[in-house]
Amino acid sequence: MTTIAERPTAAAEAPPPHKKRKRMKSMYPTWFYIPSGVLYVALFAVPTFASFYFSLTRWSLFDVEFIGFDNFVTFFSEPMLFQGLINTFIYGFVTSGLKVVLGLALALLLTGSILGRGYLRATIFFPVLVSTIGVGVTFKVLMDPFDGLINKSLAVFGIQGPGWLTDPAWALFSVALVDVWKGVGIATLIYIAGIVAIPQEYFEAAKVDGASAWKTFRNITLPLVQPATATVVLLSLIGGLRSFDLIWAMTRGGPGFSSDVIASVIYKQYQAGFYGLSTAGNVVLFIVVTAIVLPINHYLTKRQVES
Known part of the structure; x- marks a missing residue:
């Protein structure tokens, strides 16, 4: 007969609290990372540090003069810069703001029960596949203040269209709208993936509770598509x-420097x-990109994480 003293206690059976877990080994050997490391150093690290150095110089292909922070x-x-x-x-x-708003709105529309949903998805995504230069040249013709199709269409309704690309007050925003038209397809696709991934049980429970469409969107859809929004x-x-x-x-x-951005200034x-x-x-x-992003x-x- 086993006595109480001889019986194993729970403390004896439990593993030591301070015992460290065995560190999981990588499934790849160390040398496997060398090619990617060499490419990273050669194509990113070296050019980046070289750019920081040459930004402090006045240089050409044959001469380099260190001038400090003068550049x-x-x-x-310079006002232009x-x-x-x-x-x-x-x-x-x-x-960015317009792509988030329009992308989410279009994704909500295209995940609903509408006729021709697949065709509409393809149509919205199509501009993403078109060459950016081709889009720019096409809209430059369409936005011509005199012969452009956009202003001619507005004139039919008695509206005088502005100089989309020739008026300094309109030029930058006109290009931004074209950028949104071309890129909103990606945002829509990401949001569609985020909405489809939400379990349908949540929407069914909200419907049973009598929640309106707005409350369902605000309390279920919007919080659960936060990863898509971040992307x-x-x-x-x-x-x-x-x-x-x-x-x-x-x-x-142009016109003047009204639609210049850092990248175009650099090129000029x-x-x-x-x-x-x-x-x-x-x-x-x-x-700038690093400090903002x-x-x-x-x-x-x-x-x-908090949600």
Whole structure:
């Protein structure tokens, strides 16, 4: 007969509390990471550090002169260059905000029970597949203030269309609207994936409780598509802050400097032979994108975790 003292206690059976878990080994050997590491250093790290150095110089293909922060002083003191920085912020936030709003609205429409849903999805996504330069050239013709189809269509209803690309007050926003038209398909696709992934039981429970469409959207759909929102915000914001090809195809930064952004300013300085100033602009663009995107990414990620 086993006595109480001889019986194993729960404490004896439990594993030691301070025993460390065995660290899981990677399924790949260390040398497997060497090729990707070499490519990263050669194609990203080295050019990045080289850009920081050459931004402090006045350089050409055959000569380099160290001038300190003179390029950055020039960049922020010249009205034309500083205006490009301001326009970059405006363009990036306008295009990003519109893509989020329109992408979510279109995704809600295209996940509902509507006729021709598959065809409409393909139609909205089609502009994403078209060349950006082709889109820019096409809309440059359509937005011509005199012979463009847009203003001619408005004239039929007695509306005098503005100079979409020739009026300094309209040029930047006109290009931004074209950018939204071209890129909203990606945002819509991401939101559709996010909405479809929401379990239908939530919507059925809300319907049983008598919740209105607005309450269902606000309390179920909107919180549960936050990962999709974070993706759309980051992708569209990075794309907007770095945008160049569409602006160059439609306005070349004009009229004057009204639609210039950092990328187009960098290109113009490079064309003029100011290579050091152009490199400094690249560094400014890198810092601006990093300083904006990283905090937003941290904030959105934190909200996802909390929710």
